[in-house]
Each structure stands twice: as C-alpha cells, then as structure tokens.
Amino acid sequence: MxxxxxxxxxxxxxxxxxxxxxxxxxxxxxxxxxxxxxxxxxxxxxxxxxxxxxxxxxxxxxxxxxxxxxxxxxxxxxxxxxxxxxxxxxxxxxxxxxxxxxxxxxxxxxxxxxxxxxxxxxxxxxxxxxxxxxxxxxxxxxxxxxxxxASPELRGIRQQIRRTEQTIREQLDQMIKGKQAKYLSDSLVTMRNERYVIPVKAEYKGVFGGVVHDQSASGQTLFIEPRQIVDLNNRLRQHQIAERQEVERIxxxxxxxxxxxxxxxxxxxxxxxxxxxxxxxxxxxxxLKATVPHISETNALFLKSARHPLIDADLVVANDITIGENYQTIVITGPNTGGKTITLKTLGLMQLMGQSGLPLTVKEDSQIGIFQEIFADIGDEQSIEQNLSTFSSHMTNIVDILRQVDDKSLVLFDELGAGTDPQEGAALAISILDDVAAKGAYVVATTHYPELKIYGYNRPGTINASMEFNVDTLSPTYKLLIGVPGRSNAFEISRRLGLENHVIEASKSLIDEESQDLNEMIADLESRRKMAETEYLEVRHFVEESESLYEDLKAAYEFFFEERETELAKAKRAANEIVEEAETKAEKIIADIRNMQLASGSQSGHVKEHELIEAKSKIRGLYQEEERLKTNKVLKKAKEKKVLKPGDEVLVESFGQYGTLIEKLPKNEWLVQLGILKMNIKENQLVKSTENKEEPKQVITTVRTSTPRVSSQLDLRGRRFDDAIHEVDQYLDDAILAGYSQVTIVHGKGTGALRQGITDYLKKHPRVKKFALAPYNQGGSGATIVEFK
Known part of the structure; x- marks a missing residue:
C-alpha cells in the first residue's frame, strides 16, 4: 500500500x-x-x-x-x-x-x-x-x-578477598583512631589505584612509610599506602586478578x-x-474502548459508531459509516467545519488499522473490507517552490490517483473540484466521480457544489450524505446523515442573526427556481428523518420494556419448573424413606415366617419360598426413581418447545386458531396453513402445539412389579462385609425369580474373610442345593459357584 x-x-x-x-x-x-x-x-x-x-x-x-x-x-x-x-x-x-x-x-x-x-x-x-x-x-x-x-572456586576466591579486606581495614582503623591520628588530615580510609590508602598531612609523610599514590589539589594532603599493609594490598590484588580470571572462565x-x-x-x-x-x-x-471488526469478503464496510482514535473521546462524535452493499459512492455535502474531512479520515484510518490487525474505535459487529490500495486527496498541498496553486496541487494528486485506481481501491476526495470556477469545478467533479465509479472503486467525496446533490440522486450506486447543522444553535452537530444531502443554511442563519425579512426575500428571488426546489426538498427530507428518528426512539423504548418483561417472565417460568422439580424430588425421597422403613419391617416378618417354616420341617400348608421372594421384590418396586436436578434441564425443554420447523402444528395467538407450518420466510415470518387459507405470520405470534390439544395431561404413578434383568454373576470385590452379605441375600432372591439354576459369586481371594462369610451364609440358605469354589480357569478360590434347588 x-x-x-x-x-x-x-x-x-x-x-x-x-x-x-x-x-x-x-x-x-x-x-x-x-x-x-x-x-x-x-x-x-x-x-x-x-x-x-x-x-x-x-x-x-x-x-x-x-x-x-x-x-x-x-x-x-x-x-x-x-x-x-x-x-x-x-x-x-x-x-x-x-x-x-x-x-x-x-x-x-x-x-x-x-x-x-x-x-x-x-x-x-x-x-x-x-x-x-x-x-x-x-x-x-x-x-x-x-x-x-557460579562456581566453588569463585566462592572461595571472594571469601579470601573479603577476609583480606577486613584485615586491611582493621589495621588502617587502628592507625586513624590511635596515637598516629594527629598526622592525618582526615580520619577516613579511601582508595587510590585500587589500593587502600589514608590521607596524611604532607609534612608527616615519613611517619607511615610505604607508597604515596596521590595528593590533594592544594598539595597539603598525601594519600599514602602504609608499609604495614603493602603486602596485604598486594595479596588483595592477586585475589582480585584471580576473581576476574574465574569470572571470564565462567x-x-x-x-x-x-x-x-x-x-x-x-x-x-x-x-x-x-x-x-x-x-x-x-x-x-x-x-480506546475499541473492538475487533469482522472482515467482509465482498468489501461491504459497516462501521458502527466510528470514532477517530486521535481525537479526545469526550469531544469526538461517533458516526455510522456504510458503503459497499447498496452503493459504492457517497457524496457528502454540508458547511465548512461541519466534520466532513474528519469523517473521511475516520473511514480511511479505520480501514488502515483493520488491515494492520489493530482493534478499531467502533462498536461490536462492525466490519471492514480488504483493499489493495487506499487513495486520498485531503488538505491543501500547494507548494510555493513548485509554483502550484491549490487547484493545481489537488488536480496533480487526482491525476495520479486515476492512473492507479481499480475495483479493489478505496478513494477519499476532500472538496472535490474546489479552487476553481464553481461551474467548471462541479463539472470536473462529476466526470471524475464517473470515471472512478466506472473502474469499480469505492469512493467517498465531500463537496460544496449543489450540482453534486443532483448527481447523488441520478447516478446508480451513488448516495447523498451530509453533516447535520443545528440552525437553532447556529453550530454543526458533526453527525453524518446518510441519504440526506446537505442544504445551504445561509437564509436561516441570517434571519436568526437579525437580517431584515425583505432583504432575505429579495435574496431568494435572485436564486433560480431549481435551487429553491432542491433546498425545499432537502428540508422536507430532514423533517421526515427527524420524525422517523423520534418514532424509532419511541418504538425502541417499548421494545426494551417488552424485552425486560420477557426476561422477567422467562426467569419466573424457569424458577417455577426448578421449584417443581425440587419439590417432586423431595416427595420422592420422603416416599422412599417410608418404603425403606416398611421394607425393613417386612424383612423381619418374612424372616420370622421362614424360620417357623423351617422349624416345622414341612413345606405343605405354608407359604412357598418363591412367594416370599416375589413379595420382597414387590416391596422394592415401590421405590421412586430420584433424579438429580440439572441446571439446564428447564432451559433445554423450553428451547425444544420454542424451536419451530415445517410441518409443526402451532397456535396462532393473534387469531386464536391452530394451523400447520409450511416454510420459514425472511424477517422472522412463517407461511402458515390456516384451514383453506395460507398466511404470513410473525414467529413471535406462534406457539408450538402439543399432540392432544383438548385432553389435559394426567399424572400417572406406576408401580414396578416385574423383576429387572439379573446378571448370572455377582461381583463383590471391594465391598464391606456387611454390605456384601446384604447384597448376596437380595441377589439370590432375584436370581431364583429369574429362573437361574446356578450363579457365580466373585468375592476375590484377599484374606479369605469375605469368602468364609459367604460360605457360612450359603450353608443356611434354604434354596441353595450346593456350592463350591470355581474351577481354576473361572476364578479359582476367588469365586464360588452356587446351584439352586
């Protein structure tokens, strides 16, 4: 680009x-x-x-x-x-x-x-x-x-450096704080040439011996390394060299x-x-409160509430900018300082930012296109050195643009044709727009020429637009109005500023009739737009109220079903507790009857064993199936009820009649067969019908009496002893009712306690004919095979 x-x-x-x-x-x-x-x-x-x-x-x-x-x-x-x-x-x-x-x-x-x-x-x-x-x-x-x-060697070297420095400081401290302190110009230890020294008065330089490393500017103080620490300084220097070498090695x-x-x-x-x-x-x-735009494959731009990112957010006015779907050329008219140029720059900059992968200062669901080139003729580019006038500089730029433009280009013209005779400038502007449009490019142009307002009406793929001007406040609002051409506000402004009516009327008489008709048409369009905007805001208010009410009803509806499911679950749990208590009592009674039957030694005239088992199964069948409430259960049902498809029976609420859906139409409408009539009905007026419209639903409680399918093998591995024996008791009853001649009980090898407990239980069971450990290939000592009488 x-x-x-x-x-x-x-x-x-x-x-x-x-x-x-x-x-x-x-x-x-x-x-x-x-x-x-x-x-x-x-x-x-x-x-x-x-x-x-x-x-x-x-x-x-x-x-x-x-x-x-x-x-x-x-x-x-x-x-x-x-x-x-x-x-x-x-x-x-x-x-x-x-x-x-x-x-x-x-x-x-x-x-x-x-x-x-x-x-x-x-x-x-x-x-x-x-x-x-x-x-x-x-x-x-x-x-x-x-x-x-970094290394053990470096740690050792630095420890030696610290010890040596400590020794040097201790000896120097004794000098600056002892009897020899009077020979010093200051009681401190400093460094010169990376060696520890003390400041000595020049006249006492022989007192400490050693090496003189420096002197003060006045010459009154010498920085001397005393002879006592020369060897220590030398040793310190050797350690420092070793440290540097080790650091370089590391x-x-x-x-x-x-x-x-x-x-x-x-x-x-x-x-x-x-x-x-x-x-x-x-x-x-x-x-910048920006969003990520979508990309249109057809280069249909739609920037919702676009703001120029370089203007203060508190001052900038957001505008909807649309081009490419129904029209490819926009002609913007309006007064100076009304925001036309900023609108052009906002559109161009949004497109550049979007094609650079940057977020845009627009609202959600905005979309951009992908252009091979973006051209702009904006601002005054006249050059004194090149001796170009304003018109010439613009025209030079436009000529260059026309050479390169194609159907994948976005072109922005600011004040097209300005800087020359108005009549010729308007003619040039129209021909330039025609040439660019013929090449399939997308164009947005601003102008003052009234002739281009007519152009916007007459040319296909072209639309007028304007920057709104508030005559009451005599100031622009900076709002872009697509579809409404700008009009001259000179007469209204002059009247509000106090110009006599007869002067204004005389001025109007000098304007040709076509221009007056055009201004009146534009005024009428603006009036209609304001009426439509007022009605839109009123309708929007009612829509928002309806949406709020709908959400409240939806929440209440979901709450009702959740509460109903919760209460139903509570009732089932309470019923199961009652059944469990009854089952415990029944178990005791059946056990007593069985013991009396065994004690009598005869089966004749007494309750049969299979009858006892069947009675136990019926008691267990009284249990209610408890279901855990799922958070999304009600929502799923509600959504399934709302989904409509061709062939569904529906109630048309506006007519109070039932009908059949034929096909889905645009704008959320359905074609519905109502008797011999076919009508287009809004989707929000349709309610999905149930199969039996007149018959109310009845709640039926079912008692389970048949025995469920029973496996021929019971796996007790991992069970506690008491739970396992109770489970064996129930399993054997179910297996006998199912008609099995033999079953396998898997108890595992383990410590043998569970196997022994099951063996003791099987010895006492009246319906067990015999039992034995399973063959090696069927589990061996980890399983027991039981045969029934």
Whole structure:
C-alpha cells in the first residue's frame, strides 16, 4: 500500500500509541515495521490474534511479558564464537526465563480449557531449555554480576578477598583512631589505584612509610599506602586478578553452552516480541474502548459508531459509516467545519488499522473490507517552490490517483473540484466521480457544489450524505446523515442573526427556481428523518420494556419448573424413606415366617419360598426413581418447545386458531396453513402445539412389579462385609425369580474373610442345593459357584 496514504491519515501516530504498551525490543521493532496488509488470510490471522489478546487481557489480566532487551547482536556474536559479558548473558537468560514462564502460563490456560484461536500456535514454537535457563539464573544476576554460586572456586576466591579486606581495614582503623591520628588530615580510609590508602598531612609523610599514590589539589594532603599493609594490598590484588580470571572462565563456559542453541534462543525472542505486540494491541484497544471488526469478503464496510482514535473521546462524535452493499459512492455535502474531512479520515484510518490487525474505535459487529490500495486527496498541498496553486496541487494528486485506481481501491476526495470556477469545478467533479465509479472503486467525496446533490440522486450506486447543522444553535452537530444531502443554511442563519425579512426575500428571488426546489426538498427530507428518528426512539423504548418483561417472565417460568422439580424430588425421597422403613419391617416378618417354616420341617400348608421372594421384590418396586436436578434441564425443554420447523402444528395467538407450518420466510415470518387459507405470520405470534390439544395431561404413578434383568454373576470385590452379605441375600432372591439354576459369586481371594462369610451364609440358605469354589480357569478360590434347588 502506498506510503503517502499512511502519512495523510496519520497512521504513524497510531503506532506511537501502540509503542506505549510495548515491553520488548523485538516487539517495538514489530510495531515500527507494521504496515497494512492486502492479504485476506493474513489480515484474518492478525485480527484473530488481537481477539485472543483481548480475551486473555479480560480473563487473566494479560500475557505476563517482562522487559526484554534486543538479543539479536548477542546471538550474532555467539554465532561467530565470541564471548558475551555478564550483562549480555543476563539478557539472554531473561529471554529463556520468559519463554519458560510463558509456556507455563499457556499450559494453565489449556488446563482451564480457555479457547484461543492463534496464540497456542505461537507458544508451541517456544524452545524450552530448563537446564540452561537455571544455570544462567544461578550464575548471573540481572545486572550482569556473576554470583558466588557460579562456581566453588569463585566462592572461595571472594571469601579470601573479603577476609583480606577486613584485615586491611582493621589495621588502617587502628592507625586513624590511635596515637598516629594527629598526622592525618582526615580520619577516613579511601582508595587510590585500587589500593587502600589514608590521607596524611604532607609534612608527616615519613611517619607511615610505604607508597604515596596521590595528593590533594592544594598539595597539603598525601594519600599514602602504609608499609604495614603493602603486602596485604598486594595479596588483595592477586585475589582480585584471580576473581576476574574465574569470572571470564565462567562467562566463556556459559557462552559456549549458548552456542548450540543460538537459533532457538533467537526464535524465542521473536515469538516473545510477537506476543508482546499482541498484548500491546489488546491494551491499546482497551484504552480506546475499541473492538475487533469482522472482515467482509465482498468489501461491504459497516462501521458502527466510528470514532477517530486521535481525537479526545469526550469531544469526538461517533458516526455510522456504510458503503459497499447498496452503493459504492457517497457524496457528502454540508458547511465548512461541519466534520466532513474528519469523517473521511475516520473511514480511511479505520480501514488502515483493520488491515494492520489493530482493534478499531467502533462498536461490536462492525466490519471492514480488504483493499489493495487506499487513495486520498485531503488538505491543501500547494507548494510555493513548485509554483502550484491549490487547484493545481489537488488536480496533480487526482491525476495520479486515476492512473492507479481499480475495483479493489478505496478513494477519499476532500472538496472535490474546489479552487476553481464553481461551474467548471462541479463539472470536473462529476466526470471524475464517473470515471472512478466506472473502474469499480469505492469512493467517498465531500463537496460544496449543489450540482453534486443532483448527481447523488441520478447516478446508480451513488448516495447523498451530509453533516447535520443545528440552525437553532447556529453550530454543526458533526453527525453524518446518510441519504440526506446537505442544504445551504445561509437564509436561516441570517434571519436568526437579525437580517431584515425583505432583504432575505429579495435574496431568494435572485436564486433560480431549481435551487429553491432542491433546498425545499432537502428540508422536507430532514423533517421526515427527524420524525422517523423520534418514532424509532419511541418504538425502541417499548421494545426494551417488552424485552425486560420477557426476561422477567422467562426467569419466573424457569424458577417455577426448578421449584417443581425440587419439590417432586423431595416427595420422592420422603416416599422412599417410608418404603425403606416398611421394607425393613417386612424383612423381619418374612424372616420370622421362614424360620417357623423351617422349624416345622414341612413345606405343605405354608407359604412357598418363591412367594416370599416375589413379595420382597414387590416391596422394592415401590421405590421412586430420584433424579438429580440439572441446571439446564428447564432451559433445554423450553428451547425444544420454542424451536419451530415445517410441518409443526402451532397456535396462532393473534387469531386464536391452530394451523400447520409450511416454510420459514425472511424477517422472522412463517407461511402458515390456516384451514383453506395460507398466511404470513410473525414467529413471535406462534406457539408450538402439543399432540392432544383438548385432553389435559394426567399424572400417572406406576408401580414396578416385574423383576429387572439379573446378571448370572455377582461381583463383590471391594465391598464391606456387611454390605456384601446384604447384597448376596437380595441377589439370590432375584436370581431364583429369574429362573437361574446356578450363579457365580466373585468375592476375590484377599484374606479369605469375605469368602468364609459367604460360605457360612450359603450353608443356611434354604434354596441353595450346593456350592463350591470355581474351577481354576473361572476364578479359582476367588469365586464360588452356587446351584439352586
């Protein structure tokens, strides 16, 4: 895209705002190199990344990226085998540590199942080097100082340095605080030439002996290294040399460890810079209350409440700007300082920002197109040096635009044809607009010429627009009115300012009839627009009230069903408690009867065993099935009831008649068959009908009497002893009723306690014919096979 449009629409200032949120050097480099793209897929990916940044900023407070320096020069030196200093290695370590932390951060997002479209792709490219990262972190501080933990040798050398310095200070302290203090010009210890010295008066320089390293400006003080500490200073100097050599060795080793990974580290820095750029876009958007637009494949632009991002949010007026769907040319008329030029710049800048992947200062659901070129002729570009007039400079620019424009271009003309004779200028403006429109380009032009208002009505694909002017306050409102041409307000303004009526009427008589008719038509259009706007606001008020009432009713409806389900569940639990109590009593009675039957030694004349088992099953069948309330249960039912499809029987509320749906129509309408009539009915007037419209629903309680399907094997592994015996008792009853001749009880080997308990129980059961451990291939001693009589 041409660089001139970036300058004309001040795209560089947008990038300056972005830079305020950048933390990394490579992120800053990415912002500085940012230009709009003409590739649909590329712009789509950029905007998806911006949306991901918005989501993470909103839900997690942003991507945790610290300040990161530019390590490209460091990696270049590593590539050629050079050694890095401590600060450079610390900066490389910062990149490695940031990559590790980002990887951990996005792993947590994956665990939380936060869906992002593009950022996982970038994070997966990070090369994590945990051992090297830890080594650098332990060895080098952020300011580049090598730590004592970098090597045992360095720790030992520094301990010797500290001990030697302590000894030197102790001896010097004795001198400056003892009897010899009178020979000193000041009681302090200082350093000269990296050696400890004391300030001695010049006349007493022989008292301490040693070496003179410096003197004061006046010559009255000499800085002397006393002979007593010369050897200690020499020893300290040797330790310091050893320290420097060890530090160089450590840095050389760290540089060598970085060498095999320099490409991965450099790529990590680029990824971190890109993530920083995405985070900056999100913070930029949040500060300006911006949103991420959609992209129109047909280049149909719709900017809802678009605001110029470089104008104070408290002062700027938002406007809806639409072009491309029903028309490709907009002619904006209106007074000077009415906001025409700002509207042009807002449209152009929004498009540049959108094609750069940036959020736009528009409301949700706005959309942009993808243009190969955006051209603008805005402002006065006359040049004294080139001897160009205002008209000539504009025309030179327009000629250049006409050579390059095509059907994938957006063209912005400000005051088209201005700077020359009005009649000729209007004719030129019309011909230029016709030429650009013939090439299929999208055009927005501002003008003062009344002839272009007629042009906006007569040309296909062209629409008039204007900037609203408040005659009462004699000031522009800066509101863009699509479909309404601007009109001259000179007579109304003059009248309000006190000009005599006869002067105004005389002026009107000098204007041709067509111009007067046009102004009257425009005035009528404005009046109708205001009436429509008033009615719209009134209707909108009632719609909002209806929506609020609907939400209240919907909430009450859901609450009613939730409460009904809750109360029903409580009733079922209470019923089950009663049945459980009755079952316990029945169990005791049946057990007593069975014992009496066994004691009598005869089955004749007594209750049969299978009858007892069947009675127990009937008691268990009295249990109510309890269902846990699901939060979305009522919503699901409500949604299923509301979904309409062809063939459904519906009640048409407005007629009180039942009908059949035939097909779905636009604007939320259905074609409905009502007897012999077919009618278009709004969807909100239709209620899905049930199959039996006249018969009320009846609640039927069903008692389960049949025995459910029983498995031929009972698995008791992991059960407690008491629970297992109770489960065996119920299982055997169900198995006998099911008609099984034999079953298998799996109890596991374990300690043998459960197996022994089951054996004791089976010995006493009246319906068990015999039992034995299962064969080896069927579980062996971990299972028992039971045969019934």
């Amino acid at each position: 041409n660089k001139k449009i970036l300058e004309t629409l001040e795209f560089q200032k947008i990038k300056q705002l972005l830079l305020q949120s950048i933390r990394t050097a490579l992120g800053e480099e990415e912002v500085k190199n940012l230009t709009p793209s003409c590739d649909f897929d590329q712009v789509t990916q950029w905007l998806e990344e911006t949306k991901d940044g918005f989501d993470i900023l909103r839900l997690k407070g942003g991507i945790p990226i610290p300040k990161v320096s530019n390590i490209k020069p460091h990696m270049k030196r590593i590539e050629i085998g050079a050694m890095l200093n401590g600060l450079e290695i610390a900066q490389v370590g910062r990149v490695l540590q940031t990559a590790l932390e980002l990887n951990r951060f996005f792993d947590e997002l994956k665990e939380e199942q936060l869906e992002v479209t593009r950022l996982y792709y970038w994070v997966d490219q990070l090369e994590i080097l945990p051992q090297l990262t830890r080594t650098i972190k332990v060895s080098v501080e952020e300011d580049g100082r090598v730590t004592d933990e 840095l050389a080793n760290l540089s060598n460890e970085l060498a095999p990974h320099y490409r991965e580290i450099l790529h990590n820095a680029r990824v971190i810079g890109h993530l920083d750029f995405i985070e900056a876009k999100a913070e930029f958007g949040k500060a």
